[in-house]
Amino acid sequence: MAEILTTVDELRAATQAGGYADGGPVRLLDVRWRLDRPDGRPEFEAGHIPGAVYVDLDHELAEHGEPADGRHPLPPVDTLQTAARRWGIDPGDTVVVYDDLKNLSSARAWWLLRYAGLEDVRILDGSLRAWTGAGLPVETGAGTPPAPGHVELAYGALPVLPLDDVAAFAEADLLLDARAAERYRGDVEPIDPRAGHVPGAVSAPTTENVDAAGRFLDPAALRERFAALGARDDAPVGVYCGSGVTAAHQAVALTLAGYEARVFPGSWSQWSNHPELPVATGDSPR
16 A cells, blocks of 8 residues: 655655655645635635645535535546546556645545545645645645646545445444534534434544644554544444545544544435434433
8 A cells, every 4th residue: 555644855855856756746636625614725826835736625526415415425436537637647646635724624535536546645744734834835826737637536445334334333343423522422513404423433533633733643643542442453443524524534544543444425414414313412422
């Protein structure tokens, strides 16, 4: 498996050399998105890593359908392939993704592109803050569109957890809820129709996967964290969040820790839009 994380120094060297020693040409994707400000293009144009292409999470890394599908269901693979070609991705390229918020949104691009068959997708550890904190330059404006790429994508390279399998999975295995603890408990629910969590799910806020600088904890620390929550080497770990975005961040952390992660793409936004499905509240999984 290719490296998951890349440092600022490694990325700078790779862009200067035309690629990583163990990879192909570098394609940089800026995936800025926030729940309260989903269009990250103004921030991208105000300053981004030279050569990066802006990725619209809401429209290129997600589909929009019925509420019962969730807020960010996976896009058709043809939609993703068209976007990836617009980003200039060719077969064999090394794709590096980043955002400006602890990689909570860029992890969606990492997971989705890996799920679609790209083998070498890396996350800039520490995100844009690490780049600018090292005194490295940014460029402004819309950027120069790259030459169209010719990558071909196909879903299925990573395991997923579909809605119909979630209840049984939570009964038999470990299902992690990556949202903030207050949303897990059902104290608040700012956007989805019901408050609480999937019965049997364990609270594991994804923000605890990184340090104060937004860098992922080292694999040993992540492994200790997930083992304390019940992760085992002989069983997959399921994960969901509000709409499938930060669940991908949890999947990154689980993979770094050596566990097999299964993302529930529809996440709580899908589960809570099915009134026939039960909801648990409070600190207890059930």
